[in-house]
Amino acid sequence: MHAYRSHTCAALNTAHVGETIRLSGWVHRVRDHGGVLFIDLRDHYGITQILADSDSPAFAEIEKVRAEWVIQVEGRVKARDAALVNPKLPTGEIEVYATGLTVLGEAAELPMPVFGETEYPEETRLTYRFLDLRRDGMHRNMMLRSNVVRSLRNRMWDMGFNEFQTPIITASSPEGARDFLVPSRLHPGKFYALPQAPQQFKQLIMVAGFDRYFQIAPCFRDEDPRADRSPTDFYQLDIEMSFVEQEDVFAVVQPVIQGLFQEFAPEKPVDANWPRIAYRDSLLWYGSDKPDLRNPIKMQVVSEHFAGSGFAVFAKLLEQEGTQIRAIPAPKGGSRKFCDRMNAFAQQQGLPGMGYIFWREAEDKSGMEAAGPLAKNIGPERTEAIRQQLGLGLGDAAFFLGGKPEAFEAVAGRARNVIGEELGLTEKDTFRFAWIVDFPMYEKTDDGKIDFSHNPFSMPQGGMEALNGNPLDVYAYQYDLACNGYELLSGGIRNHKPEIMFKAFELAGYPNSEVEKRFGGMVKAFKYGAPPHGGCAAGIDRIVMLLADTTNIREVIMFPMNQRAEDLLMNAPSEPTNDQLRELRLRVLPKDA
Numbered sequence: 015m016h017a018y019r020s021h022t023c024a025a026l027n028t029a030h031v032g033e034t035i036r037l038s039g040w041v042h043r044v045r046d047h048g049g050v051l052f053i054d055l056r057d058h059y060g061i062t063q064i065l066a067d068s069d070s071p072a073f074a075e076i077e078k079v080r081a082e083w084v085i086q087v088e089g090r091v092k093a094r095d096a097a098l099v100n101p102k103l104p105t106g107e108i109e110v111y112a113t114g115l116t117v118l119g120e121a122a123e124l125p126m127p128v129f130g131e132t133e134y135p136e137e138t139r140l141t142y143r144f145l146d147l148r149r150d151g152m153h154r155n156m157m158l159r160s161n162v163v164r165s166l167r168n169r170m171w172d173m174g175f176n177e178f179q180t181p182i183i184t185a186s187s188p189e190g191a192r193d194f195l196v197p198s199r200l201h202p203g204k205f206y207a208l209p210q211a212p213q214q215f216k217q218l219i220m221v222a223g224f225d226r227y228f229q230i231a232p233c234f235r236d237e238d239p240r241a242d243r244s245p246t247d248f249y250q251l252d253i254e255m256s257f258v259e260q261e262d263v264f265a266v267v268q269p270v271i272q273g274l275f276q277e278f279a280p281e282k283p284v285d286a287n288w289p290r291i292a293y294r295d296s297l298l299w300y301g302s303d304k305p306d307l308r309n310p311i312k313m314q315v316v317s318e319h320f321a322g323s324g325f326a327v328f329a330k331l332l333e334q335e336g337t338q339i340r341a342i343p344a345p346k347g348g349s350r351k352f353c354d355r356m357n358a359f360a361q362q363q364g365l366p367g368m369g370y371i372f373w374r375e376a377e378d379k380s381g382m383e384a385a386g387p388l389a390k391n392i393g394p395e396r397t398e399a400i401r402q403q404l405g406l407g408l409g410d411a412a413f414f415l416g417g418k419p420e421a422f423e424a425v426a427g428r429a430r431n432v433i434g435e436e437l438g439l440t441e442k443d444t445f446r447f448a449w450i451v452d453f454p455m456y457e458k459t460d461d462g463k464i465d466f467s468h469n470p471f472s473m474p475q476g477g478m479e480a481l482n483g484n485p486l487d488v489y490a491y492q493y494d495l496a497c498n499g500y501e502l503l504s505g506g507i508r509n510h511k512p513e514i515m516f517k518a519f520e521l522a523g524y525p526n527s528e529v530e531k532r533f534g535g536m537v538k539a540f541k542y543g544a545p546p547h548g549g550c551a552a553g554i555d556r557i558v559m560l561l562a563d564t565t566n567i568r569e570v571i572m573f574p575m576n577q578r579a580e581d582l583l584m585n586a587p588s589e590p591t592n593d594q595l596r597e598l599r600l601r602v603l604p605k606d607a
Contacts (some may be wrong), residue, residue, distance in 0.1 A: 015036055016036065018036070018038040018086055018118075019036050019037050019038045019086070020035045020036045020037075021036075021037060022037075022057055022058070022059040022060065023037055023039050023055055023056060023057040023059055023060045023061055023062040023105070024057075024059035024060025024061075024062075024104050024105060025059070025060075025105075026062060026105050026108050026110070027107060027108060028107050030091045031091050031092065031093050031108065032090070032091060033090070033091050034088070034089070034090055034113075035089065035090075035091055035110065036087070036088050037055055037057075037062060037064075037087050037089075037110065038057065038084070038085070038086045038087070038118065039055045039056050039057035039062075039084070040055070040056045040057070040082055040083070040084055040085075040128075040148065041053055041054075041055065041056075041079050041080065041081055041082060041083045041084075041085060042054035042055065042056040042061060042081070042128070042129055043081060043129045044076075044079060044080070044081065049067060049068055050065060050066070050067045051065065051066050051073065051076050051077065052065050053065075053076065053085075053087075053112075055085070055087060056148075060103065060104055061103055061105065062105045062108075062109070062110060063100075063103075063108075063110070064076075064087055064089065064109070064110050064112050065109055065110070065111060065112065066112040070111065070112055070113065071113055071114065072087070072088075072089075072112040072113055072114050072115040073112075075115040075117070076112060076115055078117075079115070079117065080120075081124060081127075081128065081129065082121035082124060082128055082145075083117060083119065083120050083121050084117075084119035084121075085115055085116065085117055085118060086115070086116040086118055087110065087112050087114070087115050088112070088113050088114035088115075089110040089111050089112040089113050089114070090111045090113065091108050091109075091110055091111075092108060092109055092110070092111050093107065093108055094106070094107055094108060094109055124145065125138060125141075125142050125145070126138050126139065126146070128145060128148045128149055131149065131150070131151055134146075136568070136576065137576065137582060140568075140574070140576050140581075140582045140583060141582040141583060142583075143572075143573055143582075143583050144583070147572070152569070154562075155558070155562050155564075155569055155570050156570075156572055158278065158558060158562055158570070159558045159570055159572075161278070162274065162554065162557065162558050162561065163230055163249075163554065165274055165277060166251050166270070166274065166554070167230065169269075169270045169273060169274070170228040170251075170253075170270065173226075173266060173269075173270065174226055175226040175227065175228040175253070176224060176226060176227060176228070177227075177229055178219060178224070178227055178229060179229060180209070180212040180215035180216065180219075180229065180231065181215065182208065182209065183196060183208070184206065184207060184208075184209050185206070185207060186205070186207040186532075187207070187210060187213065187214060187532065187533075191210055191235035191236065191237050192235065192236035192237070193207040193208065193210065193234075193235075193236065194207065194208040194234045194235075194236050196208065197598045197600055198598075199597055199598055202598070202599040203599070208234035208247075209233060209234060210234060210235050211231070211233050211250070211252070211551060212229060212231050212233075212252050213469075213471060214471075214533065214535065214536050216229075216252060216254040216549065217254065217471070217508055217510075217536060217539075217547065218536060218539055219254065220254055220255075220256045220508075220544070220545060220547040221539040221540070221542070221543070221544045221545070223256075225255065225256045226254075226255050226256075227252075227253070227254045227255075227549075228251065228252060228253050228254075229251075229252045230249060230250075230251060230252075230554065231249065231250055231252040232247060232248075232249055233247065233248055233249070234246065234247045235247075235248075239575075239576075239577040239578070239579060241565055241566050241567065242500060242556060242565065242566075242567050243567060244555060244567060244568075244571060244574060244575065245575055245577070245579040246575050246579055248553060248554075248555050249553075249555060250551040250552060250553050250554055251552040251554060252549070252551045253266070253267070253505070253549045253550050253551065253552075254547060254548070254549035255547060255548060255549055256545040256546070256547045257545055257546055257547070258507070258546070258547065258548050259507065259546075259548075260451070260491055260493065260507055260548065262548075263493075263505060263548050263549065263550060264288075264449060264493075267495070267503065267550060268288060268447075271447070271495070271503070271552065271557075272286065274557070275445050275560075275561065278561045279445070279561050281443070282443045282444055283444050283445075284444070284445045284447070285444065285445070285446050285447070288447045288448060288449055288495075289307075289448050290448075290449045290451050291305070291448050291449065291450055291451070292450075292451060292452040293450055293451065293452055293453045293454065294452070294454075296448075296496075297423055298313065298315070298340075298419075299312045299313055299314075300313065300427055300430060301313065301423050301424060301425075301426040301427020301428070301429075301430055303450050303453075303494065303496070303501075304450070304494065304499060304500055304501040305427075305450075305496055305499065306431060306434075306440070306446075306496075306498050306499035307446040307447075307448055307496075307498075308434075308440050308441035308442075308444060308498060309430065309431060309434030309435075309440040309441075310434075310439055311342060311343055311344070311430050311433060311434050311439065312343070313340050313341060313342050313343075313426060313430060314340065314341050314343075314404060315338055315340055315341075316339050316340065316341045316400055316403065316404075316414070317332055317338050317339045319339075319392065319396045319399055319400050319403075320332060320339045320392065320414075320416070323391065323392040323393075323396060324391045324392055325369070325388055325391040325392050327369075327416070328369070328414070328416045331416045331417055332416075336418050337416065337417055337418055338416065338417075338418075338419055339414055339415070339416040340414070340415055340416070340419070340422075341400065341403075341404055341412045341413065341414050342368075342412065342413040342414075342415075342426060342429055342430050342433060343404045343405070343406055343410070343412050344356075344410060344411040344412060344433050344437060345406065345410050345437065345439065346409060346410065346437050346438075346439075347372065347410060347411035347433060347436075347437050348372035348373055348374060348408070348409040348411045349372065349411075350385070350386075352411070352436070352437075353370040353372055353386065353411055356368060356370065356413055356429060356433065357370065359429060359432060360415070360429060363425045363428065363429075364425070365415070365422060365425055368413045368414060368415055368429065369386075369387070369388045369413070369414040370386050370411055370412065370413045370414065371384050371385070371388050371389045371397055371400065371401075371411065371412050371414075372384070372385055372386055372410070372411035372412075373385070373401060373406060373407065373408055373409065373410055373411070374409070375408065382407070382408050384398070384401070388414065400412065413429065415429075431499070445497055445498060445560070446497065446498060447495060447496065447497045447502075448495075448496050448497075449493055449495055449496075450494040450495075450496055451492075452475075452489045453467065453468050453489065453490050453493070453494075454467050454486065454488070454489060454490070455467065455468075455472070455474050455485065455488040455489060455490040455492075455518070456485040456486055456521065457486070458486065463523060464485050464521055464522055464523065465522050465523070466522050468490065468492050468504075468506075469490070469492055469504070469506050470518070470519065470522070471506070471508050471509055471515075472490040472491055472492045472506035472507065472508065472509060473491045473506070473507045473508060473509040473510070473514070473548075474488050474489070474490055474491075474509070474514070474518060475488070475489045475490065476488070476489075477511075477514055478511075478513065478514050478517060481514070481517045481518060481521060485521045490506060491506050491507035491548070492504075492505075492506040493505055493506065493550070495550075497560065498560060500556055500560065501553075501556075502552055502553060502556055502557060503550050503551065503552040503553070504550060504551060505548065505549055505550020505551060506548060506549075506550075507546070507548035508546075508547050508548055508549075510540060510544040510545065510546055510547060511540065511544075512537055512540045515529070515537070515540065516529060555567050555570060555571055558570040589602075590602070
């Protein structure tokens with residue numbers, strides 16, 4: 015018999031009754047039933063119930079054990095009485111009568127329980143992450159993640175892709191976030207960077223002629239933390255293909271992602287219709303470039319109904335250039351109580367409020383009437399025109415926000431989500447995907463300069479000719495995949511022509527010399543025959559987060575940082591020693607310097 019175990023804690027069943035076996039694992043919990051002791055013994059695979067009475071030679075030792083001790087048990091497999099069978103466990107029809115017990119590792123008093131799913135402060139959970147990971151829910155999440163990665167690899171190989179690894183220590187690159195810099199000991203004063211993404215390398219792989227590449231790639235970005243984003247590092251399914259257009263990428267990605275969700279969440283249907291929504295339309299209709307399409311509410315522009323109206327606030331706003339009035343339809347939201355609650359929500363979000371109209375039965379029972387302050391100000395003809403445009407009726411409402419769209423769009427999007435949830439309009443237990451396309455190539459910064467709005471390596475739609483016009487009118491072959499309000503994937507068709515690349519960077523304020531300095535390897539490669547190519551990257555952490563039905567990404571990462579980008583278990587970041595600083599020829603300035 016093996017030194018530690020003959021079976022795992024999930025392997026025994028009635029076919030093993032009468033056999034002498036050996037198990038090893040953690041004491042999940044101990045129960046004393048008046049002279050009969052029970053232990054739920056847990057390992058990676060499952061749980062087996064151990065029992066010992068006063069006649070058992072192991073009884074005295076079992077009395078000493080406590081939760082989370084690591085023990086080895088020898089015993090005999092017995093069938094449970096029919097009334098005591100536990101159908102929730104694979105081993106629920108049997109138990110093991112202990113004849114011997116060896117303590118392999120004692121546990122000190124626990125700072126947090128493992129048995130059960132009691133919520134504990136996240137700081138405690140991350141400080142003792144090794145204990146947190148023993149909990150059933152966390153163990154399931156980590157195994158889900160492992161199986162998702164395995165499935166992605168298999169699916170990519172089956173699609174004819176090859177897996178290659180790219181460097182972890184590389185040069186700094188403008189990917190839209192801050193780099194983590196690594197000082198060079200051999201080259202004092204110079205720094206490497208941890209890659210924000212394998213962007214340049216995967217493009218070089220295409221130039222090298224490998225045609226279809228993928229990688230489960232670690233990426234590093236010094237970002238402010240959010241519930242759905244790690245502040246330091248994350249993993250992505252990185253993909254690149256040669257001789258492709260945008261639709262070719264979509265045709266490859268959809269069966270991989272759709273199949274993955276069907277495999278790991280079979281109880282939640284996946285809508286196979288993945289619409290293409292232009293970025294500008296997504297912001298207009300949903301107030302977000304990652305819309306949750308489970309919510310059917312679609313916002314509309316209703317400026318014409320308020321221009322020159324009796325509602326002076328909106329009428330005066332519309333006299334200013336670049337302003338709009340947008341409506342959020344709210345089917346079944348036609349009560350003053352709900353309308354007042356949503357108005358208060360807008361105020362909590364930093365806006366003065368949201369105007370509203372709701373439609374109710376007239377007091378004289380003559381039909382339907384519009385109610386609310388806006389309705390009184392703009393009159394029945396305008397309110398009726400709004401109702402017809404929005405397709406609303408008795409018992410419905412509409413909310414209104416005005417100004418320059420960029421000032422209220424995000425709040426409008428959040429309000430749409432709240433309305434959909436509170437009115438029961440948002441679907442449950444389903445996944446709805448959408449491709450967001452036609453991203454603007456450039457944007458104007460706060461100081462009035464032109465800069466890239468997304469990936470600087472994307473091909474502008476229209477090529478060089480488009481770059482000779484107004485940069486703010488240029489769209490890129492850039493796309494995202496949204497699912498249930500999250501961005502799961504981002505990608506683009508790449509700019510593979512040096513002359514277009516130089517021009518694109520020039521418009522963003524990068525002279526040719528700067529492009530050569532920052533991207534010399536890629537510029538050099540493009541001069542020696544680069545194929546048209548494109549690809550994308552899908553966030554594995556976020557995919558698993560959705561499949562695990564959680565909104566906190568730290569629940570699906572084995573050893574995450576906290577929201578202050580600290581590793582509480584390993585005490586990172588830590589202060590360097592003087593010897594380390596001296597070797598790197600670095601000096602740390604005081605905080606107030």
